[in-house]
Amino acid sequence: MIKKMSYFLVLLCLLLISVGCSNGQQPIVSGSDDEVELTISAAASLTDALNELKTSFESEHSTITLSFNPGGSGKLAQQIEQGAPSDVFLSASKIDMDKLQEGNLLLEDTRIDFATNELVLITNKEKPFNLSSFEDIDSATIDHFAIGEPESVPVGRYSKEVLETLKLWEPLQSKLVLSSDVRQVLTHVEMGNADIGVVYASDALISDKVKVVATAKPEWHDQIVYPGAVIADSKHPEEAKAFLAFLAGEQGKEILKKYGFK
Incomplete structure (x- = not known):
C-alpha cells in the first residue's frame, strides 16, 4: 500500500511540473542569452559598409542586434556629451573622438583606429x-x-x-x-x-x-583616420567590445575595403 501511494505521489508531482511548464512559464534565461540591441553612433560615410557588416555580425552573434545612428562626427560626439544613449562611437576624425576621451566618456582601453580614407x-x-x-x-x-x-x-x-x-x-x-x-x-x-x-x-x-x-x-590636409571606441556609459560593454573586434577583424576589413576604405 505504501509503495502504491509513493508511486502515485511521484506521478502527481510529474503531472504538476508538466502543467506548470505548459502554462506559459519558461525557464529562466541566462544573461548571456538575452537579446541585446547595440546603438552605434557612426560617421555618415560608413553607412553602406556598416549595413553590410550588420548582416555578417548578426549572423555570428544571434543575440545581438545593431542599430545605427549616422551623422556628422562632430554632432554625434556632441549628442554623446549631452547624454544621448550610445554603445559605440565610430568617428571620421580623431578630433571628435579626442573630445570624448578628454571628457572620460570612453570606456578605457577600447579605442582603436580601424580605417583611413582619401x-x-x-x-x-x-x-x-x-x-x-x-x-x-x-x-x-x-x-x-x-x-x-x-x-x-x-x-x-x-x-x-x-x-x-x-x-x-x-x-x-x-x-x-x-x-x-x-x-x-x-x-x-x-x-x-x-x-x-x-x-x-x-x-x-x-x-x-x-x-x-x-x-x-x-x-x-590632416590624415583621415577613423577611430572607434565603446562609450563609458554603455549598458552592454562586452557586446560593444565584440562589435569593435569584429569591425577591426578580417571580415570587417574586407567589407570596409569593398566600400573604398583603406
Missing part, C-alpha cells in the same frame, strides 16, 4: 564641370561648391584645410554650400544642385551619378 573632388556625370584638379578650381567659374560644415563635419574640416593650403578658402566663400554630413554633399552633386563637391573616396565609390575628377594630396 578626399576627392567630384562632379555630376550628366552635367560634368570642366575641371581636372583641385588646383584648377576658379571661383569665377563656379556657382555652387558643396562641402561639409567645417565646424561639425570632418569632411568639411579636411576640405577647408585643402582650400586654405591652395589659397582658395577666402575666394570661394560666396560659392560654398555647407552640408550637415558627407552624404548631403554627395546628394547636392548627384542632383545637380552644386557644380562640384568634396567627399571621401568611399562615398564617391557607391554613387553612379558622380565622377571623381581629382584626389587631394595627403599633405594638403
